Amino acid sequence: MINTQGVDWEKVNKIFTPEKESFLQKSKKTLEKYPLAKDVLIITAGLGIVSLALLMPPLAIIVGKEAKRAEKDNFMKRLGRLKQQKFVEIIDKPEGPIVKITENGVKKALQYKLETMALKKPKKWDGLWRMVVFDVPEEKKRARDSFRRYLNNLGFHSLNQSVFVHPFPCFNEVEFLRQICDTGKEVTYIVAKTIESSTDLKKHFGLK
Numbered sequence: 001m002i003n004t005q006g007v008d009w010e011k012v013n014k015i016f017t018p019e020k021e022s023f024l025q026k027s028k029k030t031l032e033k034y035p036l037a038k039d040v041l042i043i044t045a046g047l048g049i050v051s052l053a054l055l056m057p058p059l060a061i062i063v064g065k066e067a068k069r070a071e072k073d074n075f076m077k078r079l080g081r082l083k084q085q086k087f088v089e090i091i092d093k094p095e096g097p098i099v100k101i102t103e104n105g106v107k108k109a110l111q112y113k114l115e116t117m118a119l120k121k122p123k124k125w126d127g128l129w130r131m132v133v134f135d136v137p138e139e140k141k142r143a144r145d146s147f148r149r150y151l152n153n154l155g156f157h158s159l160n161q162s163v164f165v166h167p168f169p170c171f172n173e174v175e176f177l178r179q180i181c182d183t184g185k186e187v188t189y190i191v192a193k194t195i196e197s198s199t200d201l202k203k204h205f206g207l208k
Contacts, residue, residue, distance in 0.1 A: 015113055015176040018120075020046030027054055034075035037082055038112045044088060044101040045109035052079075052090070052097040110180060119154055119170050125207055129198070131190040132156065132164045132174055136183050147181040157204055165195065167205050 019042045023035075035043065035055060044050050056075065079099070082088045087105035091098050101109070132151060136144035148161075154173060156164035171189055178187040195201060202208070 014172050015117070016042060016046030016109070019043060034071055037078045038109075040079065040082060040099070041087060041101065041105055041109040042112055044099055045106050045113075049098050049100045051095075052099055055099065113176075114150065114180070117150075117154065117173060117176075119166065119168050119173060121168060125167055127193070128167075129192045129195050129201070130166045130168070130170050130174075131192055131195075132166075132187060133190060134162050134178075134183060134187040136162075136186045140183070140186075143181045143183050147177055147183045147187070150177050150181070157201060159197070165201060167201070167207060 019039075023043050023046075040055065043055070056072070079088070079090070082105070083090055085104075086102055087108055089100045089102060091100060134144070134147065136147070148164075151164045152158070154166070154170065156166045158164050174187070174189050178184045
């Protein structure tokens, strides 16, 4: 369940930062292939506007003129479908075309992100526990169930139906979920040094 009414987009868009930074780093070294449709949406969701030239690798990367032409044609067809679906706008500028994501495109990118979102495991655990405590009323049952399901997908351990715990930093991800699920006011994010059942939790997460 995705609810985009009243969300803080500045906070939500932070969730696309890893993909945005990864793409910009790759573009500096030269892209190895044309991005897929979902990648275009996620990249433009993080950047807002991106030049068409930046999304397209140079001739030298794809071996053979025929292969290069086929790859480019396929990419332009994907981009055309995104435009037809009103997920992006392609705007001609003197310096070259730009690709701009629409509100519908952002919603679609959020769906893709929800399907693939994962918490980054640090090289060393800092010894702190991240707890998510929520009390969502029954009239928002669908939102509550969605929020709980997404926490499970991220690898949180459930202490009970309304208390979930994870050892690694996850504030941006939790902030993203509670806004998208419209549970912002009912959710509290806590960082704790100790938890009574920490021995079992360490075993569950494979921590020493």
